Amino acid sequence: MSEMTQTAAKPRIERSATASRTYTIFVIIGLAALILAPMFFYPIFLMKLLCFALFACAFNLLLGYTGLLSFGHATFFGGAAYFTAHVVKEWGFPPELGILTGVVGAALLGLVMGFFAIRRQGIYFAMITLALSQMFFFFCLQAEFTQGEDGIQSVPRGHLFGFIDLNSSTNMYYFVLAVFLIGMVIIWRFINSPFGMILRSIRENEPRAISLGYSVARYKLGAFVMSAALAGLAGGLKSLVFQFATLTDVAWQMSGEVILMTLLGGIGTLIGPIFGAGLVVTLQNYLATSQFPVTIVTGVIFMVCVLVFRRGIIGEFYASRLGRKLGFEHRR
């Protein structure tokens, strides 16, 4: 794992006071921008962006902070979308319970997939997660409740806590924003907890973590389930935003997309994936109206990123002169 992890940011505690101050300012600016954003942009677009940003950050928890490349995260994202859509539409669950169902379902899927995948490392881990998620794709294709090729359509958004009408797009936007922020705080707390520190030690030097007496497999599984649950949070939210859940969300291309978002934004940086997701989603929106296929652009960006831009946007920023002046450190 060592090379991949060199792109990672230094642990937060080592960051200088300047960096902390800069960080706080950035967070405040970011928050203000997100709160005001619906005045300037199309709310659905913003909500999509936030869902994918959360998805990418959840994924980065695994790749950036534990050093595990999962090629099967579509399972958790799309699976949760199906679960949420199903319970909300067929069983009449309120939105908050619907999303919770999605999260729990995704966590369980993560537990099963993680159980098999952590038996191998590196490249095999990626292939196993890909294969298992393809298996889940076929399951969704044939299972009754997903309604096959049609997907679950016209999912009602309902009323949050019984009194906030989510059919209003303003209400929905602030609900999505709140969930997104909760998700980000969870991720932030998680990676700065003792658990997160142990994950980083596994990423940096697995044999050493083992020799220090840590049950590496259990920590990896824990990180995997956590990442899956948060990806599920994003997926469940997405099915309420768009009011449908389809096979696209569980297909392997989705797993590839989230990898690209993370890579583009900066592997192992807390906020990088948000920028990566923003760029990819914007690009998709832009290309959707043209004839040019997204796949080619995605593929080329992938190749370019891997060849010359491995630190990603935020990683490059941290490593740049300005970034270092602001107190960020970035090893290479």
Place this chain on the structure above:
Amino acid sequence: MTMIFGIPLQAFLGQLLIGLINGSFYALLSLGLAVIFGLLRVINFAHGAQYMLGAFAAMLMLEYFGINYWVALILGPIVVGLFGAIIERTMLSRLYDLDPLYGLLFTFGLALTIEGTFRYLYGAAGQPYSVPTQLAGGTNLGFMFLPIYRGWVVVVSLVACIGTWLLIEKTKLGAYLRAATENPVLVQAFGVNVPVLLTLTYGLGAALAAFAGVLAAPIYQVSPLMGSNIIIVVFAVVVVGGMGSIMGAIVTGYMLGIAEGLTKVFYPEASNIVIFVIMAIVLLLRPAGLFGRDA
């Protein structure tokens, strides 16, 4: 009518044949993956795309230049192999010092690019490629009807697999390859040009995939998506077999193809996922894979 396990013998053998054919492609592709991984430590995600390129090469050669199947069977792999060699030389070779995951991500991007381009140019729908006249028709074996082309695919892919195995295990070039797998620095010190060896290996792997693609063209529809459909299954095959041994990759490919075919007879709903289920079981019982050496 003869029955076997409550299934008409005809249907049973028919599915067995289909399984054997799928197995031939799994074997050829996982063999190529194993050869590339052995030396380059790169999982070639673009393997499926190169397989698709082989099928398209055959189709386009016929369409634009009237080149027939037999020539395409040689020319297709050469063209795709050269393409692979160029990619390796210009781009992939820059990633050897990094984590192997970057190689996987790069070839994933490459696969998306190739697939997207062909979808853009030729649409997502499959196009037929007719069976060469010499191999058209079928023969009645008494217990089943065998389309000649399918028999040909099984035989020729077996020959290609064994040929590759012999090349790697029994020739001088193969000895260099194996030595470079063990210790590239030492082999370089003995005066072997290892970078060229790497390029050659990647080209050979790509050519093998394209060869499988040309073989597949008359059986499956030639479609831009044919590669990504098969590559994920082949990954599962590789996890089951372990990439430590060439022969392991071949044997596992055939075995899983047959297992898939038989599942189609007994429990059709599960035929899509049976290989993944087998993979999961193998991971439980023998995490390193059936023929694997590395942990």
